[in-house]
Structure formats: C-alpha cells, structure tokens
Amino acid sequence: MEDTVLSPSDFVALLNQTLEFAYPAVSIEGELSNFRVSKNRWVYFDLKDELSSVSFFGTVYMLPGPLEDGLVVRAVGSPRLHPRFGFNLNLRSLMPVGEGSLKKAAQLLQAKLQAEGLFAPERKRLLPLAPSRVGLITAANSAAYHDFIKILDERWGGVEVLLADTYVQGDQAPAQIVQAIELLNKLSNLPEVIVITRGGGSVDDLAAFNDERVVRAVAASRVPTLVAVGHEVDISLAELAADVRASTPSNAVQILVPDRGAELAALASVQQALKRGLQNYHQQAIIQLRQDRRNLSELISATLAGETVRLEHLRRLLDLFDPKAALKRGYAIVSRGGQHIKSASQVKTGNALAVQLHDGTIGATVTKVSRG
C-alpha cells in the first residue's frame, strides 16, 4: 500500500469505501455533549464516556425531540471521513436511553409542544359513537393487538378494522408509526377513528410514544385519535396529543364501542318506553273523545232546555191575543149574517144579530141605534 501514492481525495474515497464495507452502521451509547442545531436543520454533537469522544452529524429530522447535553443517548450512524471536516458519524437515528434521560427528554419535548398548544383541551375532538371503520396501529403479533380484537369481538360487531402493523418499540418504531398515521389519513375511505396502542413496558420500550415525530403526527391527524399505551404512571406525550387516551388496549375498546349486551338491554327499555308512550297517547285520545261526547250532549241538553222555555213564553204571549180568552173575561162578538159588527153604523133597528159569548150564542134584535 505504501507504494501506491494517493491524492487526498482518493484517500478519503478509499477510506470511506473501506469503512462502509466494514461498518455500514454502528450503534453508540454515550453521554451527549456539545449538542447544537444550526439553521434549524443541521445537528452536531459528540457522544462521550470517560476516555473517548465521537462526533456526529445529522439533520433535525432524525431526532426524537429536543435534547440537551448530559443526556444518555443511543445513536445509530455510519462512520465516514469528511473531505474537509475530518472523521465523524453520519446520524441515522437517535434515542435517549435509561429512565433518567428518557424522562428528561420527554420533559423538554413536553415543554416545547405545550408552548405550541399541541396538548390544548380545545383541540380535542369527540370520537364517533360506534364507528364502523377503525384504523388500528399496533404490532400485529403483540398481546395488545390480540387483546384489542378479542375485547372488540366480545363487545361489538360490524367494525372494519384497518390494521397498520408496525413496530411499537425500538428505533424503527417512530418512523413506522408516523407513516401508518399518514397512510390511514390518506385513504379515500377514511377510518372514523385511529387507535394507536401497545401494552405496557419499561420507559425505554415506550420511548416511541414520546418521540416528537410521533406526537406531532398524532396531533396533526385529520381522523380523531385514540392512543392507549398500557402503563399507569407517566402519560406519554402521544397520549397527551391524542383526542382521547385510554389506559390499556382493552380500555381503548371500551371507549371506542358500546357493549352489545348493554345496548340490547337499552333497546328493550326503549321499546318499553315507546309502548308506554303509545298507550298514553291512546288513553289520552280516548279520554279526549269521552270528554268531547260529554260536552256535546251537555250542549244539546242546554239548547233544548232553553228552547222549551222560549216556546212556553211564546205560548203564553199568544194566549193573550186569543179572542176566546177575551170572551171568557166577559166580552162578546156581535155579528149579522156571519159578518162581525165592528161599528154602530153597520146595523139598523130591526136587524137580527148573533151575540157570541164564551159558552154560547144569543139571538137578538136591534131595538135602537145610538152613536157616540
């Protein structure tokens, strides 16, 4: 090798080829130092232990969220020799490790996203009642998935579950979960809700749910989200960003769909209430009808009574005008040849007259006519 003379560029190319062959990617765990972000895009930091320090270079898109010096992280990168800046590792992914670092990183991210309003209660949407299409993001071989489906089958039916099978832990998990959320949001026939779930685990296992990319994707989902991570102590940031959170996969199902048995019982009681309602209406209609009949007959009786009184009154009035009544009181009707005599000028001395009294008629002759 000594005999071959290389240019600096040739040497850099040769060394990089060798490095790429020998170490396509390495994982290094160490303490973060000299962490800085340039132009909101480029990331520079060192990972160190007591003796050594290694430089990394990458972009912010590979970070799980805001970081600070002193955190213990695991970085995956490809070693390479930069033509001008020397040796470093090209960052592929990075995750805080250990409870302390994970919690610290989560706190930093929470403060940042809180300030942006990502967790604000007014952002929360209601989940639809008994959705018929549900997006499910989880690991298909996990207990969480089996619990979810088992409880779903027990509780409800008719749901089309659109399963996006992803890793839910490890360094590939965040990107896969983000991709799945985006995929479900792009379907022409959108699901009505997206459930993201996994069972419990250590703080390390749950790191993907405190990853900035995942938290942002949950918050940005057009479809309402339900995030259920099976742990009770700390709530993950993805849960804070979700519209609704559940404590476990089975709890997620309980929130998502009603219970078949309870629903059937509720329907039976609705049916009872309807029957009672209808009977009430029927009863009321009958009562109304009876009342109407009573009112009508009262009205008719009153009309009849009134009419009777009026008739009696008329009859009495009429009696006053009856000439026979006058005869009874002592008056007489005088006639000559069938013609009533109303004036003294109608008769002469010697005329035969009929004098009608109430109980008979007297024949009489005119003996004298005097006027006045």
Add this chain to the structure above:
Amino acid sequence: MAKKPSTKSYAELSAQLAEIMQWFESGDVDLDEALAKYQQAIKLIEQMETYLKNAKNKIKKVSGSSNS
C-alpha cells in the same frame, strides 16, 4: 321474501331512533302520527337488534407486510 339487511350503520339507525324518541317526548298528541312513528321505531329497533346479534368485525391489513 327474505329480509334485506340494513345498509345503514348502527350510528345512523341509533340517531333515527333518538329522533323518534324525542318526538314522543315533545308531547304533541296526534294518534295517527304516533302510531306511524311507533311502527317506524319498532322497525328500527329490530334492525338494530339484528345488527347487534349478527354483525361480525372484519380485519383488513393496510400496511406493515415488511415486519410480519
């Protein structure tokens, strides 16, 4: 003739039923209308019960063939 399964979702059926129940609670007495609404509600309840007793969940994989 075989009964056709309802094409409406459970949520839609449930919303229709709630509307009828509300009408009944509003208290306008019209027996003809009440009878018609009652028949309608009973039909909805039957459809909902059929749904609850027969509907099965379906699972469709939309991604992730790489890690199964």
